[in-house]
Amino acid sequence: MTINDEQFSINFWITSDVNPPWSEPKSNIKFVQYANQHPYLTFEKNGNFLIVFRTKGEKELLVKTDITEYLGRKTMISLTFNNGISTLYINGKIVDS
Secondary structure (H helix, E strand, O other): OOOOOOEEEEEEEEOOOOOHHHHOOOOEEEEEEEEOOEEEEEEEEEOOEEEEEEEEOEEEEEEEEEOHHHOOOOEEEEEEEEOOEEEEEEOOEEEEO
């Protein structure tokens, strides 16, 4: 998979029936998107927070947001990155930019 380092988007659904820890406030989940066999994007649910990192040499924090209101629900996560600006959408609503 090739990712343009300056412009990309990624979207996925998360549900507690497929990923039970999604409904547990104190649980941890990691989703890692690889590029060229190396971790590139990491979506990490840590307690009530969704944290997104980009690894391009060094680990870079893109987004950290409270997701309490979404826990346990079917949720669409979308991240766009455009020339250094990351925007996180949850269920179509901008939650961090």
